[in-house]
Amino acid sequence: MNEAIAALVRRHDPDRFLTALFAPPQRRDALLTLYAFNHELARAREVASEPPLALIRLQWWREVVEGETRRHEVAAPLSEAIAAGKLNPADLLAIIEAREAEAYGDFETLADWRGWLLAGAGGLAVAAAFALGAPRPAEARPFGAAYGAAGLLRATGVLAAQGTCLLPRDLLARHGLSAEAFIDDPACAAAQAALRDVVREGRLLLAEAGRTALPRAAAAAALPAVLARRDLACWPAVAVPRRLGDRLAVTFAAVSGRILPRT
Secondary structure, eight states: OOHHHHHHHHHHOHHHHHHHTTSOHHHHHHHHHHHHHHHHHHHHHHHOSSHHHHHHHHHHHHHHHTTOOOOSTTHHHHHHHHHTTSSOHHHHHHHHHHHHHHHHTOOOSHHHHHHHHHHTHHHHHHHHHHHTTOSSGGGGHHHHHHHHHHHHHHTHHHHHHTTOOOSOHHHHHHTTOOHHHHHHOTTSHHHHHHHHHHHHHHHHHHHHHHTOOOOGGGHHHHTHHHHHHHHHHHTTSOOSSOOHHHHHHHHHHHHHOOOSOOO
16 A cells, blocks of 8 residues: 555545545555545645636646656656556546536536536546446446535535635525625525535435445445435534544445445
8 A cells, every 4th residue: 555645545535545445455556546636636726826726736637647747746656547547537537627617616506516516526436436447437426426515515614714615506596695695604594504405415416326236346436425424314413523433334334335225
């Protein structure tokens, strides 16, 4: 295992680090490298003061995926995994495109927002399933998108503090809100009602995922959905940080092969 990559993912993406532990050992490095890459893409928005600056950072990663050699703790193993056929460049470029849309965070409609979730968090699950050798990696998409919806709920306060709202305008307008009003008071009644709509969307994605049976070898790509199900079931009373019950739920799902209840 690449210890530096593992430490980075464990520190910055503990949920996916936990789930990656259940990947076959010979495929775990590629999976952790993918998750480290995803963290670097997320940082593009977090550290940039303006969307164009985030796009510059994302373009740097696009060039790495397209074959540029860069000396970087994540770029170098990423290039190696691509060259070895362990990660699919098309999957990675699709994730970058979703991050580019996120840099502006201006989703007009709920359909646009769903598309972003399916391409971003969902696309990451697709790339993970490819890394694990799934014959039909696209089947992992709703699992990842459901985790993305739940993760957005968990991050609402942090995002608002950063001046960011990633909810679609039509959903906000349904509750008499603008993005600016949501950012100003994400705890107000209207904002909480909007977030309940996000919970509902997340549950719909879980229901779609529950109709899919991934091969056992690719289960680690879908395991974040176990955490999404727990978060969506108890929102807004989610545990931060994760508790023993969350870790046990992931472990049981990995050992039993039952990621979600069948729908």
